[in-house]
Amino acid sequence: MPSDKLTELGIKKSKSGKKEKKLYDGQGLYLLLHPNGSKYWRVKYRFLGKEKVLALGVWPKISLTDARTMRNEAKIILKSGQDPNLVKQNILINKQVDQLNTFKAVAEEWLLMKEKEWKQNNFQDVKRAIENHLYPDLGHRPLSEITSAELLSVLKKIEGQGKYEATSRARQKCEAIFRYANLSQRCENNPASNLKGTLISPKKKKFNALNPEELPEFLIKLNEYDGSIITKLALRLVLYTLARTAEIRFATWNEFDLESSEPLWRVPKERMKMGLEHHVPLSSQALGVINQVRKYSEGNHFVFHQINNPNKPMSENTMLYAIYRMGYRTHATVHGFRATMSTLLNEKEYNADVIERLLSHQEKNKVRDSYNRAEYLPQRRELLQWLGDYLDLIDDTRDKKDIIKKIAN
Numbered sequence: 001m002p003s004d005k006l007t008e009l010g011i012k013k014s015k016s017g018k019k020e021k022k023l024y025d026g027q028g029l030y031l032l033l034h035p036n037g038s039k040y041w042r043v044k045y046r047f048l049g050k051e052k053v054l055a056l057g058v059w060p061k062i063s064l065t066d067a068r069t070m071r072n073e074a075k076i077i078l079k080s081g082q083d084p085n086l087v088k089q090n091i092l093i094n095k096q097v098d099q100l101n102t103f104k105a106v107a108e109e110w111l112l113m114k115e116k117e118w119k120q121n122n123f124q125d126v127k128r129a130i131e132n133h134l135y136p137d138l139g140h141r142p143l144s145e146i147t148s149a150e151l152l153s154v155l156k157k158i159e160g161q162g163k164y165e166a167t168s169r170a171r172q173k174c175e176a177i178f179r180y181a182n183l184s185q186r187c188e189n190n191p192a193s194n195l196k197g198t199l200i201s202p203k204k205k206k207f208n209a210l211n212p213e214e215l216p217e218f219l220i221k222l223n224e225y226d227g228s229i230i231t232k233l234a235l236r237l238v239l240y241t242l243a244r245t246a247e248i249r250f251a252t253w254n255e256f257d258l259e260s261s262e263p264l265w266r267v268p269k270e271r272m273k274m275g276l277e278h279h280v281p282l283s284s285q286a287l288g289v290i291n292q293v294r295k296y297s298e299g300n301h302f303v304f305h306q307i308n309n310p311n312k313p314m315s316e317n318t319m320l321y322a323i324y325r326m327g328y329r330t331h332a333t334v335h336g337f338r339a340t341m342s343t344l345l346n347e348k349e350y351n352a353d354v355i356e357r358l359l360s361h362q363e364k365n366k367v368r369d370s371y372n373r374a375e376y377l378p379q380r381r382e383l384l385q386w387l388g389d390y391l392d393l394i395d396d397t398r399d400k401k402d403i404i405k406k407i408a409n
Helices: 008-013 064-079 084-100 103-115 120-133 148-159 164-183 212-224 229-241 245-249 284-296 318-328 336-347 352-358 366-370 377-396 400-408
Strands: 021-026 029-033 039-047 050-059 264-267 278-281 309-313
Touching: 021 064, 029 064, 039 064, 039 084, 050 064, 050 084, 064 084, 103 120, 103 164, 120 164, 148 164, 212 229, 212 318, 212 336, 212 377, 229 245, 229 284, 229 318, 229 336, 229 377, 245 318, 278 377, 284 377, 336 352, 336 377, 352 377
Parallel strands: none
Antiparallel strands: 021 029, 029 039, 039 050, 264 278
């Protein structure tokens, strides 16, 4: 059958009259002229013995050359045993799905899932970072169309502000979101997975911490501190238990078993960084702190509450600001005391596993972790009692030059 009969000029001059009219180009392609002047490209074909028509679009938006190319593509689809109309419908459906599955839409699904798994503070931090750093450029983009190059350019914008840690975390969150999209059949690729080596690695943040040799001087300043007695006692409990700031601040009276022959503080998993309940054996010194703070606290909920409101926990930076007032603004942090005590205990060659449990660090070897359910409680109790006695010794000693000798002996 002859083909390529039509020309652009002929199409431009053509008119339909009062009835529809067809102008044939060949191989099933024709132009359908409507009485209102509209001109539509169509391809006639047979599939499984039935005659069908495939709509290609409107002239002049679809040129004659474009129409012929689309006709040839339809012929190839037919030869592969597929119906061009069905293939077209699937393409349209996929485009609609892509428009619905934007980065923001899928990220919000992922966040909704993570909200049930994470602590609220952590969840809000991640959500805020995604909203601030990723949504402005990627939120409206269909997930399946985002390439590694596009994602890298977005991450480089964050990196260009000197926010290396935020950049690294943004890449990690993107990788997790795309992984979720892969598993839920929303896209096939993960453009974030191969970008790790293209970004500046953030320096690991270290909390300022005292050397063990500086503890005697710190204890003198703590004794002389003229701030709230509750703040002083909270700092004491940090030293005696190696607990994190938040664990101290949000401690409630019902977490403490003070009447037992082996006093214990049970920190619920909801407040632990690793999401596991943590048991803290209380030395005689720690028990003394808890009993003392009871004399100054009000209410029956928070052990270390705000001075003017017993229904709210101690403010986040109360202990830190107290340390600053003692002269340690650039030299120590509350969290840093965990590092100080860990250094001290390791120098005394205590069991490293026991120290890690004291610090409530998660065992990296998951198989090994499953066999540590006993948590070394007796050993930790013994170690914390040694620590309490040690702090008593250096607290009571005024001749700093002889301290190390006394402890060594």
